[in-house]
Amino acid sequence: MKLRYSLVLLTVLSTTLFSACEKSPEREVQIQGKTMGTAFHITMVTKDDTRRVEERINKRLVEINNSMSTYDPESEISRFNRMTEVGRPFPISADFLEVMTAAAQLYELTGGAWDGTVNPLVNLWGFGSRRVAPRVPDPEEIDALLPKLGFRHIEITKDGALIKHHRAVTIDLASIAKGYGVDQVAAVISDAGIRHFLVEIGGEIFARGRRADGKPWRIGINTPKPMSGATEVYKVVAISDRAFATSGDYRNFFEEGGRRYSHVLDPRTGRAVENGVASVTVIAPTCTFADGLATALMVMGPEKGLALVNQLPDVECLIIVEEAGDGLSEHPSRGFRAEP
Known part of the structure; x- marks a missing residue:
């Protein structure tokens, strides 16, 4: 149905890795690694040593991967x-x-x-x-x-x-296992008593609380065009206590007979989707759900997709459609909010 790419930009991660001692003020601690055929990045706001939390996170990811x-x-x-x-x-x-x-x-x-x-x-x-x-x-x-x-x-x-x-x-x-991994890592961190953190696995995200400077976690949506750079931001979304997942068709496609075919396939017909949807971002209570729903909305298209999302509690989305002349049109759900 899709191959997962990091279609989001983590605009707030600091570049220094450290663990703060107990007497120090809370600061952002980062850990990163490999799992599920991709990379993970975690930022925790804490003054404590995070080595035990990191051990539990790695153990949990191994268990999920083994399953x-x-x-x-x-x-x-x-x-x-x-x-x-x-x-x-x-x-x-x-x-x-x-x-x-x-x-x-x-x-x-x-x-x-x-x-x-x-x-x-x-x-x-x-x-x-x-x-x-x-x-x-x-x-x-x-x-x-x-x-x-x-x-x-x-x-x-x-x-x-x-x-x-x-x-x-x-x-x-x-298309949902990485989201589940994000949710489970978030649970490990919460169980350790850490109230402010951001977890990202292969572009799927869950954020809780706020950054060390008290500002919201801000996530950038990549511009959904084949030639756009990995750091080219289309919109920025501030989130807290929510999951965030993005799916797109503009990185993995081929052309044949003058037509472009993306990797987004409709399971019901077996054919490549040709509804013009270039990117879908979903914000939801869990990353498992956000991850899978973003994939489904790519297939459903803006009309049916928005009709579904607007009926779901605590779920929002932004569907971006490629228009003629290399333009893009936005189709947000009723409660979706983003910054340029």
């Missing part, structure tokens, strides 16, 4: 994907269950515009992990694949197991 990484052949998700038995319960961990429950809710809420079983379609178009050149598949190829896709083929039992109802169905939760 839902499709690149680890022994992860839960990889073992489930290899299973071909229909009707046999596959017990899963609490992490996997929580993400699968959120995935099922997103699938139903968006009418299938978000679908975690879409990866074979992504591979068919050449946007997946398989090293094949991107191409427009023949309609017959797409139509043959569609019956094997669909979250409806997976049952989540009351006792925390998954059941396949089609032997070929597989799951890739990349």
Whole structure:
């Protein structure tokens, strides 16, 4: 459905790494590293030593990666994907269950515009992990694949197991697993008593409280054009106690027959989306939800997307559409606020 890029700019992170002693005033402490095939950056406002918190964060990220990484052949998700038995319960961990429950809710809420079983379609178009050149598949190829896709083929039992109802169905939760990782890291930091922090994994963000200078956390949205630089800011959003996720189609695409095809695919039709949406930013209570919804809104387009978001409590979005002549038009939800 999409490949995740860091489509947001963290405009407030300081460049000095330090841990303050107990008698010092609260200052911004940064940690960073690698996880889930991408990088993470965390800023905490504290006067305490953060080494134990960092250890807990790294442990938590390893646990999540071991559960839902499709690149680890022994992860839960990889073992489930290899299973071909229909009707046999596959017990899963609490992490996997929580993400699968959120995935099922997103699938139903968006009418299938978000679908975690879409990866074979992504591979068919050449946007997946398989090293094949991107191409427009023949309609017959797409139509043959569609019956094997669909979250409806997976049952989540009351006792925390998954059941396949089609032997070929597989799951890739990349479009919400990073958001879940952000939420879990935020929980670790909160449990340590730190009230002001920002967590970012692969461009997905959760911010709580304020910066060390008392100002809000400010997040920049990248200008959604293929030639824009990684630091080119389109809008800036101030957030606190909210998650922030952005998805876009302007970094990963190919051209064929004079037309541009992006990696954003409609799971319901198997075709590349051509609704003009260049970027979607979602602000929501959790990053798991914001991450998945941003993907779905890319597929749904501005009219249906805004109709959905305006019905959701505590959720806002900005849908940016590419117009003729290299212009951009904005489609914000009712409560979305941003600065130039």
